[in-house]
Amino acid sequence: MKANVGSIDRILRLVAGAAVIALGYMGGLESPWNVVAIAAGSVFVLTALIKFCPLYPILSINTCGKKAD
Template identity: 75%
Template sequence: MNANVGTIDRVFRLVAGAAAIAFGYMGGLEAPWNMVAIAAGSVFVLTAAIKFCPLYAIVGASTCSKCKTSEG
């Protein structure tokens, strides 16, 4: 598993994920939407923490300029 999430992308994911989780817990959304917000936020935080996004891998994208690997 190669990293494919760059620094700016990681910061965005952490901030957006934390905000979605907080919004889901603090209110403003009716069930089941609060759980959707918490789940989506958790995915954002997880992908930022492990520096890997499965969706990026599927479409061949990467925001990590230092993480490019040479394929032979």
């Protein structure tokens, strides 16, 4: 598993993920959607922390700047 998420992408994922998680916890969405929001935000935060997005290789995307093998 090689890193494929660059610095700017990581920052955007962390900010967006935290915002979506906060929205889910604050109850700004109806009950079942709170769980969906928290799960989606958690995926964003997790992919930012591990520097790898499983969809990027499928879509041939690499924002890391390093050439992926």
